[in-house]
Structures are given as structure tokens and as C-alpha cells.
Amino acid sequence: MSFQDRRFEPRSPANARGVVVAPGLEMPCLITDVSGAGLKVRLDRNLALPKQVQIVDIAQGVAIEAEVAWAKGQEAGFRRTGQASLRGLTPSRLAAARAAYLRAGGR
Numbered sequence: 001m002s003f004q005d006r007r008f009e010p011r012s013p014a015n016a017r018g019v020v021v022a023p024g025l026e027m028p029c030l031i032t033d034v035s036g037a038g039l040k041v042r043l044d045r046n047l048a049l050p051k052q053v054q055i056v057d058i059a060q061g062v063a064i065e066a067e068v069a070w071a072k073g074q075e076a077g078f079r080r081t082g083q084a085s086l087r088g089l090t091p092s093r094l095a096a097a098r099a100a101y102l103r104a105g106g107r
Helices: 092-103
Strands: 012-022 024-036 040-042 052-057 064-073 075-085
Touching: 012 040, 012 092, 024 052, 040 064, 052 075, 052 092, 064 092
Parallel strands: none
Antiparallel strands: 012 024, 012 052, 024 040, 040 075, 052 064, 064 075
């Protein structure tokens, strides 16, 4: 059974600029598909990711808190664990994500 066969929610193709943020890590990415439960990204280069990351969706102005579900080459799949807006006041745990969002041109 392939990974796609195990999905419980439909996924939608996406083409959104993002930034993967974790302690000591800030890397541009492309969000290639999304569902209610997770998302898939393409990174600029192969990289060992920590288990917990924040993915900044620049166009949406949100930080998606996520766990790595799988990684293969420059692509990785994530399970959503939370989401918060990066516009206006943000929780302190999202300070690095907000800074990355602003540097990437978010408003």
C-alpha cells in the first residue's frame, strides 16, 4: 500500500512560497500540496530536518506547526500540529517564524 493510499483527507495541489523554521534552521521551501492533516514541501537542498518544525506560508501569513512524517531527497511530508497567524501579535514560540515571515516580505 503506498503512502497516497493511506490518506484520510483529500489533498490539494499548491504552489506557495514558504520557509521552514526550527532552532538554528531557516530555509526557503515550496509548499507543493496541502490537506487538513498535513502538507508536502520541496526544500532548496537535501537536509536532515528536526522532528518538530514551523512552516511559514508567506502568502497566507501563517505559521504551521508540524512534525516530519517522511522525508525523501528534497521533499518532505508533515503532519500539522497547530497553526497561528503571523500578522499582528504572535505567541513567543513563533518569534523565529514571524521574523522569517517578515524577512521573506510578509506584511
